[in-house]
Amino acid sequence: xxxxxxxxxxxxxxxxxxxxxxxxxxxxxxxxxxxxxxxxxxxxxxxxxxxxxxxxxxxxxxxxxxxxxxxxxxxxxxxxxxxxxxxxxxxxxxxxxxxxxxxxxxxxxx
Amino acid sequence: xxxxxxxxxxxxxxxxxxxxxxxxxxxxxxxxxxxxxxxxxxxxxxxxxxxxxxxxxxxxxxxxxxxxxxxxxxxxxxxxxxxxxxxxxxxxxxxxxxxxxxxxxxxxxxxxx
Numbered sequence: 530x531x532x533x534x535x536x537x538x539x540x541x542x543x544x545x546x547x548x549x550x551x552x553x554x555x556x557x558x559x560x561x562x563x564x565x566x567x568x569x570x571x572x573x574x575x576x577x578x579x580x581x582x583x584x585x586x587x588x589x590x591x592x593x594x595x596x597x598x599x600x601x602x603x604x605x606x607x608x609x610x611x612x613x614x615x616x617x618x619x620x621x622x623x624x625x626x627x628x629x630x631x632x633x634x635x636x637x638x639x
Numbered sequence: 640x641x642x643x644x645x646x647x648x649x650x651x652x653x654x655x656x657x658x659x660x661x662x663x664x665x666x667x668x669x670x671x672x673x674x675x676x677x678x679x680x681x682x683x684x685x686x687x688x689x690x691x692x693x694x695x696x697x698x699x700x701x702x703x704x705x706x707x708x709x710x711x712x713x714x715x716x717x718x719x720x721x722x723x724x725x726x727x728x729x730x731x732x733x734x735x736x737x738x739x740x741x742x743x744x745x746x747x748x749x750x751x752x
Binding site: 559570 | 670672674679680681682683684687689695697698729731733735736737738739740741742743744745746
């Protein structure tokens with residue numbers, strides 16, 4: 530039931546773009562994206578709902594393909610502060626029971 | 640605002656000992672969650688409480704029990720700790736409504752020896 534994220538890890542230079550994918554084996558009511566820095570708690574980035582509504586970070590965008598049960602997070606013109614582990618959280622039952630993915634480690638180099 | 644507060648921050652237990660992890664939120668959230676985080680495994684849901692008075696199993700509930708004491712507090716109990724329960728535990732809460740995110744506590748690092 531845990532969604533699968535890809536890639537598992539990515540290294541970028543400052544200013545480069547990245548895409549992180551999240552795939553679920555179940556239909557999705559919503560997808561959340563979080564970023565966690567080492568030794569800290571995960572922090573909310575974005576929510577995508579069925580029907581297209583989005584809410585989140587102004588410099589990060591995401592897509593949600595309900596039929597394909599997939600979501601992608603787009604990081605453009607990456608900054609050093611983008612480094613961390615990114616998690617997608619899914620709600621497969623529509624009951625706010627959030628299941629998180631395996632995580633994608635992102636490192637941005639100067 | 641304090642947000643989501645977990646206690647303790649660190650704990651070392653011997654195999655077979657019991658303990659309770661405490662979590663409290665001051666955001667008037669309806670839903671609360673307990674996750675464990677192990678290297679390479681992401682965040683795995685142990686138990687969650689959609690609203691006060693209800694609890695439900697997550698992906699990895701074996702060896703744990705929970706209590707939703709009131710709307711603010713959600714505790715996680717290990718009755719007989721095992722080395723496999725060595726992990727970082729996160730409590731989270733949310734309004735439990737469409738379009739609302741989860742807020743996480745700072746985590747409890749638990750080691751079972």
